[in-house]
Amino acid sequence: MLDKKQKRIMIGRRIAEELNDGDFVNLGIGMPTEVANHIPLGVKVYFHTENGMLGVGPAPKPGEEDKDLINAGAGYITETAGASYFDSCLSFAIIRGGHLDMTVLGALQVDQEGNLANWMIPGKLVPGMGGAMDLVTGTKNVIISMEHCDKHGNSKILKKCTLPLTAAHCVNMIVTDMAVMRVTEKGLLLEEIAFWTNVDDVIKATDADLIIPEKVGIFGNQ
Amino acid sequence: MPKTITAKEAAQMIKPHSRVMFSTFLVVGAAEQLIDALVEENVKDIHMITIATDYDDKGVGKLITNKQIKSVQCSHIGTNRSTQAQMNAGELDVELIPQGTLMERIRAAGAGLGGILTPTGVGTIVEEGKQKFTFDGKDYILEMPIKADFAFIKAQKADKHGNLVYYKTARNSNPAMAMAAKITIVEVDEIVEVGQLDPENVVTPGIFVNYLVKSEVKEC
Numbered sequence: 001m002l003d004k005k006q007k008r009i010m011i012g013r014r015i016a017e018e019l020n021d022g023d024f025v026n027l028g029i030g031m032p033t034e035v036a037n038h039i040p041l042g043v044k045v046y047f048h049t050e051n052g053m054l055g056v057g058p059a060p061k062p063g064e065e066d067k068d069l070i071n072a073g074a075g076y077i078t079e080t081a082g083a084s085y086f087d088s089c090l091s092f093a094i095i096r097g098g099h100l101d102m103t104v105l106g107a108l109q110v111d112q113e114g115n116l117a118n119w120m121i122p123g124k125l126v127p128g129m130g131g132a133m134d135l136v137t138g139t140k141n142v143i144i145s146m147e148h149c150d151k152h153g154n155s156k157i158l159k160k161c162t163l164p165l166t167a168a169h170c171v172n173m174i175v176t177d178m179a180v181m182r183v184t185e186k187g188l189l190l191e192e193i194a195f196w197t198n199v200d201d202v203i204k205a206t207d208a209d210l211i212i213p214e215k216v217g218i219f220g221n222q
Numbered sequence: 223m224p225k226t227i228t229a230k231e232a233a234q235m236i237k238p239h240s241r242v243m244f245s246t247f248l249v250v251g252a253a254e255q256l257i258d259a260l261v262e263e264n265v266k267d268i269h270m271i272t273i274a275t276d277y278d279d280k281g282v283g284k285l286i287t288n289k290q291i292k293s294v295q296c297s298h299i300g301t302n303r304s305t306q307a308q309m310n311a312g313e314l315d316v317e318l319i320p321q322g323t324l325m326e327r328i329r330a331a332g333a334g335l336g337g338i339l340t341p342t343g344v345g346t347i348v349e350e351g352k353q354k355f356t357f358d359g360k361d362y363i364l365e366m367p368i369k370a371d372f373a374f375i376k377a378q379k380a381d382k383h384g385n386l387v388y389y390k391t392a393r394n395s396n397p398a399m400a401m402a403a404k405i406t407i408v409e410v411d412e413i414v415e416v417g418q419l420d421p422e423n424v425v426t427p428g429i430f431v432n433y434l435v436k437s438e439v440k441e442c
Binding site: 049050051052053066067068069070072074079085086087088089092095096115126127128129130131132133134137138164165166167168169 | 247248250251273274296297298299300301306309318320321322323325326328329340341342343344345346347348388389390391392393394395396397398425
């Protein structure tokens with residue numbers, strides 16, 4: 001079994017393979033940020049942060065933080081050559097207007113129709129949607145980065161989401177510690193399984209109906 | 223021409239039931255000295271419009287912790303426990319709005335629009351009770367403008383005409399909020415003479431600005 005950090009790295013590295021040279025990308029808070037550590041050689045991408053910047057660079061060295069230069073998770077960042085700043089309206093025009101190529105977000109639940117729930121648990125946790133609803137509505141390629149099951153071992157990939165939705169029919173791809181799945185018109189297609197598991201265990205850990213192709217790829221065995 | 227006043231004078235303009243926009247994104251771009259002065263004045267029953275309620279002890283969160291806020295329209299409260307506690311206790315009315323929709327509703331108010339149509343929120347609880355329209359097969363929700371009596375804005379630099387320049391990610395909701403309030407009060411680090419800002423670099427034209435407050439330099 002993989003520990004939390006190993007899972008995070010495996011998922012981040014796999015999603016990074018989806019990046020194309022020149023892409024504009026927004027990474028959500030938490031696990032999605034791992035993607036930035038695995039950008040393939042020869043691929044140049046530009047990171048967007050919804051508080052108003054394109055061309056986000058890595059975290060600064062200790063002591064070199066600028067208190068007015070943060071990402072949407074309040075982490076200190078740096079600017080890359082060619083970066084730009086803009087206000088929140090323009091930032092969400094970029095998002096809603098379909099100008100971003102990819103966003104990577106976490107989820108509480110995803111279902112086989114590509115519906116996503118990641119912003120509240122009624123009566124328990126109501127942090128608010130922030131920019132998530134706009135991001136998944138506007139971005140061309142929406143990828144979910146998460147563990148396959150919750151801490152109680154329940155599948156987070158369902159036939160139908162039970163929590164309030166962030167958006168309907170918005171998810172294109174799901175990458176977990178067990179599998180890579182793509183939302184298609186016919187249903188949820190199992191494209192790859194992690195090197196450490198097998199198709200039967202993935203099916204068992206998934207509440208949603210999976211379409212199993214003749215050939216299922218393997219990922220994470222680097 | 224905007225008048226230069228003190229933070230205390232600015233805070234004293236706010237009355238119970240005033241609708242106030244506070245620009246901030248997790249404290250970055252917040253008019254912190256105006257917020258501190260408002261905490262000092264202890265005016266209650268304010269209606270707050272902001273992106274997120276910051277932290278319990280920082281930014282606009284101080285006003286919530288001090289129980290000065292009656293209702294808030296924002297997109298995120300996850301970093302502020304007081305907001306959630308007061309909401310659950312029925313003391314604070316919270317309307318959660320997708321961030322892009324919140325910003326565009328504020329911009330609509332400043333731009334004289336009667337509302338906006340957005341696809342964000344379609345198929346979610348956000349669309350409940352709202353009119354929907356379909357164009358070219360895509361659904362949109364009608365969202366109404368958000369206006370305010372006052373906006374508390376933070377800029378890096380202003381000239382004496384009130385033209386504003388911002389700094390890095392501290393720009394965020396400042397330009398939109400500066401347009402959408404009847405009275406816009408701007409806390410600035412530096413006030414320069416007219417002619418000293420390159421007109422090409424001005425982000426918020428002075429036409430939107432009513433008052434300037436010079437930040438006091440804090441001792442580190």
